[in-house]
Amino acid sequence: MSADVAALAEVIDRLSGAGAGASREEARQAFGALRAALADGSVRAAEPDPSASSGWRVNAWVKRGILLGFRFGETVDMSADHGRWPFADKDTLPLRRIDAGSAVRIVPGGSSIRDGAYIGRGVICMPPMFVNIGAYVGADSMIDSHALVGSCAQIGARVHVSAAAQIGGVIEPIGALPVIVEDDVLVGGNCGVYEGTILKRRVVLAAGTVITGSTPVYDLPNERLIQAAPGEPLIVPEGAVVVPGTRPIASGRGREWGLSLATPIIVKYRDEKTSARTALESWIR
Numbered sequence: 001m002s003a004d005v006a007a008l009a010e011v012i013d014r015l016s017g018a019g020a021g022a023s024r025e026e027a028r029q030a031f032g033a034l035r036a037a038l039a040d041g042s043v044r045a046a047e048p049d050p051s052a053s054s055g056w057r058v059n060a061w062v063k064r065g066i067l068l069g070f071r072f073g074e075t076v077d078m079s080a081d082h083g084r085w086p087f088a089d090k091d092t093l094p095l096r097r098i099d100a101g102s103a104v105r106i107v108p109g110g111s112s113i114r115d116g117a118y119i120g121r122g123v124i125c126m127p128p129m130f131v132n133i134g135a136y137v138g139a140d141s142m143i144d145s146h147a148l149v150g151s152c153a154q155i156g157a158r159v160h161v162s163a164a165a166q167i168g169g170v171i172e173p174i175g176a177l178p179v180i181v182e183d184d185v186l187v188g189g190n191c192g193v194y195e196g197t198i199l200k201r202r203v204v205l206a207a208g209t210v211i212t213g214s215t216p217v218y219d220l221p222n223e224r225l226i227q228a229a230p231g232e233p234l235i236v237p238e239g240a241v242v243v244p245g246t247r248p249i250a251s252g253r254g255r256e257w258g259l260s261l262a263t264p265i266i267v268k269y270r271d272e273k274t275s276a277r278t279a280l281e282s283w284i285r
Contacts (some may be wrong), residue, residue, distance in 0.1 A: 005043055008033055009061040014035060016064040025074050032070035034062065035116035038134055044118070045134045045152035046178050053258055054198055054233050055109070055273075056154075060174045063152065065133055066116070066170065069093060093133060120157065132169050138183065156183035168194035177233050196228060201240040202270050208244045209264050211236065218245070219266040226266075239270040 001009070011030050017023040037043035045066075071088030078238035080087065096115040098104045106121050109127025113119060117131045120139035131149040132139060132224035135224060143149060147161045150169020165187045170178040180198040187193060188207035190246040196213020199205070213234045219277070228234040236242060245265035249255050 002042075005037065008037070008043075008065075009124065011058075012061050012065040012068065015068055016061075016242075020071075022068070022072075028074040030074070034065040035069065035092075038062070038116040041118040041120075044136055046154050046180065054177065054180075054231075054235060055200075056177060056178050056180055063171050063174045065192060066151070067174075069116075069133075092112065099279045112145065112180055122224070126163075134171070134178075135169070144189075146271045150179065152178035153181070154178060155181045156185065156201075159181055159185045159187070161187045162189040162191070164189055165191045166193070168192070170195045174203060182238075196233045198233050200236060200240075202239045203236050204241045204270060205264075206241070206243040209242050209260065210244070211242070211264050212251055215264060217242070217264050217266060218247070221266065221268060236272065237266075237269075240266045241268045241270055242266050 005249045008030065015027045015030060019179060022219065024119060033196055035042065042057065043062060044060050045062045046056050048055060055137050060076065069092040070090060071093030075088055076091045078087040078089050079085060094111045094115050096117060098106055098119060104123045106125045107127050111125050111127045113131040114132035114133040117135045119131070119137050120141065122140040123137050124142045126143065126145045129143045129145060130149045131143065132151040134152035135149045137143065137149060137155045138159065140157055141155055141159040143161050144163040146164040149161065149167045151171050153167045153169055155161065155167065167181065168179050170176050176195060179193050179195065181187065181193065182199060182201045184202045185199050186204045188205050188209065190208050191205045192210040195201065196210040197211050213228050215234060217236060220227055242264045243265055245259035247263045249259045
């Protein structure tokens with residue numbers, strides 16, 4: 001952590017601790033500095049940490065700083081096109097403007113990126129999609145139509161978040177690990193990846209797969225059940241190919257009625273054939 005970032009973290013922790021009694025002007029200034037650092041990638045809500053059991057570390061002070069932006073912002077008219085598109089939001093949370101020189105493509109059609117989200121070089125945003133504050137989207141990834149990248153979610157490089165997929169956001173609780181999607185992952189259409197989940201490198205989620213931190217994952221190739229340890233995230237192993245499945249309810253009326261619960265199932269691990277099918281098409285860039 002650089003000296004400037006350490007100083008900003010100290011200010012934010014102090015202001016956060018003061019609650020509603022914090023200096024409004026100082027809080028807004030601190031949040032503005034944090035928002036700029038998140039947007040340029042010099043600060044992240046969570047970052048790789050080889051010493052952590054999950055491989056990631058939460059920067060809780062960043063979440064505290066984002067909450068300051070909500071607390072001390074004023075709801076104002078943010079309508080577009082002279083009021084023809086009416087919006088109202090906190091004045092501390094403007095939309096981000098992307099420089100054409102960054103090689104980021106935001107295709108016309110109603111997409112929004114909040115300032116304070118990092119968008120890497122070569123990212124493609126298909127309309128309509130939304131990236132919330134504190135999120136990080138790595139280089140050459142694609143956020144497809146009707147997809148959401150929630151607050152503080154961390155998306156790696158060369159990731160495809162397919163149409164209507166939801167990457168959940170986590171601002172509170174402060175110390176909770178946000179959703180992590182590492183490099184070269186394919187998140188299929190209509191998938192949901194929510195709080196307390198890490199998708200390791202090269203994971204493939206088939207369309208319609210839903211995973212949360214409390215979801216058990218059945219690993220057929222390795223004949224094991226993957227569950228999160230207490231206080232730890234659910235980790236989907238590198239290269240896993242995950243499909244939606246079901247498991248029967250084993251007791252009570254559920255068993256009597258023949259009911260089943262949805263559950264993700266690892267059916268294989270990624271190979272050259274899988275990689276060829278999930279590769280991002282270079283010609284769209």
